Amino acid sequence: MSRIGKMPISLPEGVRFSYTDAIALAEGPKGKLEMKIPYAGSIETHDGQITIEPGGEDRISRAKHGLVRSLINNMVVGVTEGFSKTLKIVGVGYKAQMQGKVLQLNLGYSHSITYAVPEGINIETPDPNTVVVTGIDKQAVGQCAAEIRKCRKPEPYKGKGVMYVDEHVRRKAGKAAVK
Numbered sequence: 001m002s003r004i005g006k007m008p009i010s011l012p013e014g015v016r017f018s019y020t021d022a023i024a025l026a027e028g029p030k031g032k033l034e035m036k037i038p039y040a041g042s043i044e045t046h047d048g049q050i051t052i053e054p055g056g057e058d059r060i061s062r063a064k065h066g067l068v069r070s071l072i073n074n075m076v077v078g079v080t081e082g083f084s085k086t087l088k089i090v091g092v093g094y095k096a097q098m099q100g101k102v103l104q105l106n107l108g109y110s111h112s113i114t115y116a117v118p119e120g121i122n123i124e125t126p127d128p129n130t131v132v133v134t135g136i137d138k139q140a141v142g143q144c145a146a147e148i149r150k151c152r153k154p155e156p157y158k159g160k161g162v163m164y165v166d167e168h169v170r171r172k173a174g175k176a177a178v179k
Helices: 059-080 138-150
Strands: 016-020 023-028 031-036 042-046 049-053 083-090 095-099 102-106 113-116 121-127 130-135 161-164
Touching: 016 042, 016 059, 023 059, 031 059, 049 059, 059 138, 083 138, 095 121, 121 138, 130 138, 138 161
Parallel strands: none
Antiparallel strands: 016 023, 023 031, 042 049, 083 130, 083 161, 095 102, 102 113, 121 130
């Protein structure tokens, strides 16, 4: 049995969870999330806790046990607290700004890049070199942040580009001067 799958998920006050016909539904103060989770085991809610039981002892059932628990836990955390990723932009003249539902990025190219914000995601730019991506769906927040980062990945020589706040870019030495 999975160590992660065995742990029960506690439901905070004001959060409702249901699982019927392979559809998991979580509602809370931040919003409502619905996800299709085909699972052979049982998912039960009682006494303010969600327990996930494995569907069998075969390899696939054991592998899905922890995955399903993590997906449901992310749904519960998302509707109560939400998720956030912060990106920093490093480089001379590099900046980001919101214009309605579009993120405008100037990243050293001859043109500016426009990124349309997906539904359910909120993007803020507290200053021109910081982008904060928030939302209730963990996967959507991570995907959105990754797409913004992909516009100009950090490079190892000068350290310029779009990177996560907690990301460390390993720097390389440039060309050595020839004597």
